[in-house]
Amino acid sequence: xxxxIITAVPNLLESPLNHSILKRAQDNGFIEVxxxxxxxxxxxxxxxxxxxxxxxxxxxxxxxxxIANCLDKxxxxxxxxxxxxxxxxxxxxxxxxxxxLSLKENLIILTGHYKGIDQRIRDKYITKEISIGDYxxxxxxxxxxxxxDAVVRLIPGVIGDEQSALTDSFQDNLxxxxxxxxxxxxxxxxxxxxxxxxxxxxxxxxxxxxAYERTKKIRPDLLED
Ligand code: ADE
Numbered sequence: 001x002x003x004x005i006i007t008a009v010p011n012l013l014e015s016p017l018n019h020s021i022l023k024r025a026q027d028n029g030f031i032e033v034x035x036x037x038x039x040x041x042x043x044x045x046x047x048x049x050x051x052x053x054x055x056x057x058x059x060x061x062x063x064x065x066x067i068a069n070c071l072d073k074x075x076x077x078x079x080x081x082x083x084x085x086x087x088x089x090x091x092x093x094x095x096x097x098x099x100x101l102s103l104k105e106n107l108i109i110l111t112g113h114y115k116g117i118d119q120r121i122r123d124k125y126i127t128k129e130i131s132i133g134d135y136x137x138x139x140x141x142x143x144x145x146x147x148x149d150a151v152v153r154l155i156p157g158v159i160g161d162e163q164s165a166l167t168d169s170f171q172d173n174l175x176x177x178x179x180x181x182x183x184x185x186x187x188x189x190x191x192x193x194x195x196x197x198x199x200x201x202x203x204x205x206x207x208x209x210x211a212y213e214r215t216k217k218i219r220p221d222l223l224e225d
Contacts, residue, residue, distance in 0.1 A: 001031045001104060001155060002078075003148060006070050007111045007141055008038045008049055008062070016145035025158045033148070036074075041066035050114055059115030067110065067121050074108060082128045083108045086140030086147065087116065090129035093147060095170035097130065101147075102154035109147065111140030173222045177210035 005013060016022065017033055025031045042049045043065060050060040071083065081104035091097075101107065110117070110126070122129070132143040153159050169176040180191040194206045215222050 012141035064118040
């Protein structure tokens with residue numbers, strides 16, 4: 001998978017992309033991530049990328065030309081499955097969206113800043129808009145990092161134990177059951193007997209039951225879906 005990210009603040013993406021699993025996914029050739037600095041497409045001597053909004057109102061808006069020029073260049077080079085815009089005024093990211101994006105070949109992720117981007121970019125180019133939750137971040141970069149993490153870990157081979165991606169919370173619309181590791185007795189706090197029993201069908205049953213209990217208590221809305 002190739003992911004092109006268009007951003008006015010490339011540095012914000014450096015740490016999340018260059019450590020741990022996302023770094024390994026790139027080193028091992030599962031993904032190629034290319035970051036495009038919007039400033040390089042800015043207008044005039046000052047490389048302007050934002051301007052005040054028509055009709056008045058606080059906040060700067062990312063201009064149409066720098067973004068369009070960057071997108072036109074990328075689109076002329078290869079076919080993209082989705083051109084995604086990270087924005088709080090969109091549908092919220094969920095596991096099902098992450099699953100379907102993990103099957104794509106080429107993605108563009110555009111991150112906004114300030115008051116947002118000129119609506120004409122959204123009308124002409126964007127095929128999918130994604131929010132990571134009902135709150136407003138200072139920009140879309142951290143949201144893009146969240147999206148990329150959620151998607152890339154689903155690509156077969158990226159995380160060592162494939163089973164562990166398939167049994168995540170949300171893969172079956174349930175939260176995960178509790179997990180424990182050694183010691184079995186920590187100052188009198190015991191691990192549930194069943195997990196030490198070696199009876200794997202019973203353990204599975206217990207885990208499913210706990211997953212339902214937890215979901216019902218914390219996220220009953222998931223059971224309604
Ligand atoms: N940009 C700013 N806030 C955001 C959010 N909640 N999700 C996605 N992109 C954003």
